[in-house]
Amino acid sequence: MLRLSALYRFPLKSCKAESLQQVGLDKLGLDGDRRWMLVDEASGRFLTQRVVGQMSQLSALWNAEGGLTLSVPGRSAIDIALPASDAELRGVTIFKDSLRVPDAGDEAGAWVSEFIGKPTRLVQIPLDRARITQAGYGKDDDQVAFADGFPLLLIGQASLEDLSQKVGQTLEMLRFRPNLVIEGSEAYAEDGWKRIRIGDVEFRVVKPCSRCILTTIDPQTGVRSDDREPLATLQKYRAQEEGAMFGQNLVNDGNGRLEVGMPVTVLE
Template sequence: MLRLSALYRYPLKSGKAEPLQQIGLDKLGLDGDRRWMLVDEASGRFLTQRAVAKMSQLSALWNSAGGLTLSAPGHAPLDVALPGSEAELRGVTIWRDTLRVPDAGGAAAAWVSAFIGKPTRLVQIPLERARSTEAGFGKDDDKVGFADGYPLLLIGQASLDDLSARIGRPMEMLRFRPNLVIEGGDAFAEDGWKRLRIGDVEFRVVKACSRCILTTIDPQTGERSADREPFATLDTYRKTENGAMFGQNLVNDGVGRLEVGMPVTVLE
């Protein structure tokens, strides 16, 4: 039997993961997932672990006031309020998308600039300013926050076990930054799924996820693997014309709640 074995939220794009036991879903995937982002102050271009590996050590968790609490080794924690309707809008660029979103203010900017080591701003994306998912995949009204392209990423535990066996040492699931981890199936069974249901929510599988050098960053230490694993091995048996694939991008149809342990039903 397939079951949901783990849930992860990433409040800040490319920040630390937040393991969850249960969580709600809205139009943009898991409540609060990748709704905040760091951008270069001068260009507005988004920052991730691909260029700033130490972002893996940056914790940004939702707080009881509805904002974000930033923390990192050597830096005092900072509570950041959710930007209100009067907040300054900042032009930002994420991949090919350019949009204007609320800026989190001067105190947050000073904190993240000190952490990154150059002038940086913290921005937030409300539902009404969400981006469209990649054209040609999914539906025209599918939306996404600051995740790379789609609201949710699913990985089968058996797929990671297969990869770890080929490498010869266990790989951390968080190198791949999934939202949903499924156990009970065969390795890469998720490649053949089109629709599934968890609890009362149905999901569409819209596109395989092409992996990059970010997978070589140890999520605990922020250090890159000297042997380029697990990307090097993935590239030997999961490579396609669009890259080395690992995991499936999903869109949720409707809202509801997920909880670790729920059964997963493949509908198509």
């Protein structure tokens, strides 16, 4: 039997995960997932571990009011409220998307600037300013917050175990930053799914996930592997035109709640 074996939320894009037992869903995926982002103050360009490795050590906990608590070893934590409806808007760029979103304010900006080591701002995306998902996949009105392209990422536990065997070391699931982990399927079974149901919520499987250099960063230490593993192995046997694929991007059709242990049904 297929079941949901793990749930992860990433409140702040490219920072540490929250491991959850249950969580709600809204139009943009898991409640609170990737609703916040760090940007370069001057350019508004988004920041990730791809170029700022220390972000792997930044913890961001989401609260029910939509705010954040940021913390890193050796520094006092900071609580950041959800920006007010009339908060200053900042122009930001994430990949090819340019948009204006609420800025979290100067206190938050000073805290993240000191951590990053250059002028940085913290921004938040409300539902009414969400981006459209990657063109050519899903429906025209599918939306996403600050995740790379789609609201949710699913990986089968057996797929990770197969990759670990090929690499020759036990790999942490969090290298691949999924929201949903499924147990009970064969390795890469998720490649063939088109629609699934978990609890009362249906999900469309819209696109394989192309993997990048982030997979080579140890999520515990933030250290990048010298041998480019596991990306190097993925590129040997999971390469497609857009890159090395591992995991599937999903869009949820409707709201609801998820809980670890729920059965998963493949509908198509």
